Amino acid sequence: MAYHQEGSQCSTSSYDLAVPILLWGLIQRNRESGTDAKRGKGMNDNRDTKNIEPRSNTLSRRDLIKGVIVGGVAVSSASYLFRASTLLGQSARGTGERLVTINVNGQLRRADVMKQETLAWTLRHKLGLTGTKLGCDRAECGSCTVLVDDVPHYACSVLTHTVRDRKVLTIEGLASPEGKLHPVQQGVIDEQGFQCAFCMPGFIMASVGFLKTNPNPTRSELAFGISGNLCRCQDYDKILTALMRGAENMRRASNV
Numbered sequence: 001m002a003y004h005q006e007g008s009q010c011s012t013s014s015y016d017l018a019v020p021i022l023l024w025g026l027i028q029r030n031r032e033s034g035t036d037a038k039r040g041k042g043m044n045d046n047r048d049t050k051n052i053e054p055r056s057n058t059l060s061r062r063d064l065i066k067g068v069i070v071g072g073v074a075v076s077s078a079s080y081l082f083r084a085s086t087l088l089g090q091s092a093r094g095t096g097e098r099l100v101t102i103n104v105n106g107q108l109r110r111a112d113v114m115k116q117e118t119l120a121w122t123l124r125h126k127l128g129l130t131g132t133k134l135g136c137d138r139a140e141c142g143s144c145t146v147l148v149d150d151v152p153h154y155a156c157s158v159l160t161h162t163v164r165d166r167k168v169l170t171i172e173g174l175a176s177p178e179g180k181l182h183p184v185q186q187g188v189i190d191e192q193g194f195q196c197a198f199c200m201p202g203f204i205m206a207s208v209g210f211l212k213t214n215p216n217p218t219r220s221e222l223a224f225g226i227s228g229n230l231c232r233c234q235d236y237d238k239i240l241t242a243l244m245r246g247a248e249n250m251r252r253a254s255n256v
Contacts (some may be wrong), residue, residue: 042111095132100164113160120144120155125171131171131201142229145202146170152209171201174208183253184208184241184246193242195233207243211250219244
């Protein structure tokens with residue numbers, strides 16, 4: 001029996017009453033069909049209506065089994081339909097609860113985010129910021145690196161709900177509003193530091209985060225600072241040269 005709670009009232013669903021009625025109707029129909037068959041056989045053989053067996057008022061085991069099977073199917077089908085409608089209602093109610101506001105690249109963006117959803121998935125598929133790449137999707141390659149409060153993070157291992165009150169910066173937010181590239185981005189272009197450039201956004205974001213703490217690093221220090229990022233083309237020497245050029249551009253820009 002299903003109960004729908006509204007305040008302190010409980011009501012019985014209609015299919016709870018329909019199932020016993022349906023079950024009894026099927027049993028009666030099976031009983032009548034059996035009696036009709038016996039009546040027809042007696043008329044054909046003896047041509048005598050007196051030989052027709054009287055209708056039985058007892059319930060045979062076969063009728064009982066048939067009724068139980070049919071009733072079970074009816075109850076299961078009704079339960080499935082009512083459960084599906086309930087789940088759809090809960091899903092519709094839960095959509096509003098998943099709406100979150102995220103500060104991305106200086107703008108407040110709203111998105112429908114599931115509890116288990118990662119920041120990388122939200123950025124790419126909900127906000128359209130596809131500069132954040134998904135490589136390994138298990139916090140190893142660094143292609144999804146973004147800055148959260150100026151600290152590099154793997155976006156594939158950060159849940160979106162955890163950054164609601166924090167500032168997220170992606171590769172799309174590095175350039176100025178006028179379209180001028182960030183000094184590190186310009187250094188990469190000047191030195192042509194990447195081959196396929198799939199991992200480039202992650203390297204740039206990792207280096208920008210590291211240069212905020214150490215603006216004048218040595219080559220080995222910068223190499224250590226971006227060691228959490230991998231390049232599938234293994235062009236590390238050119239990448240490091242380009243990022244060192246970007247660090248130099250940052251120092252020049254800060255002195256102007």
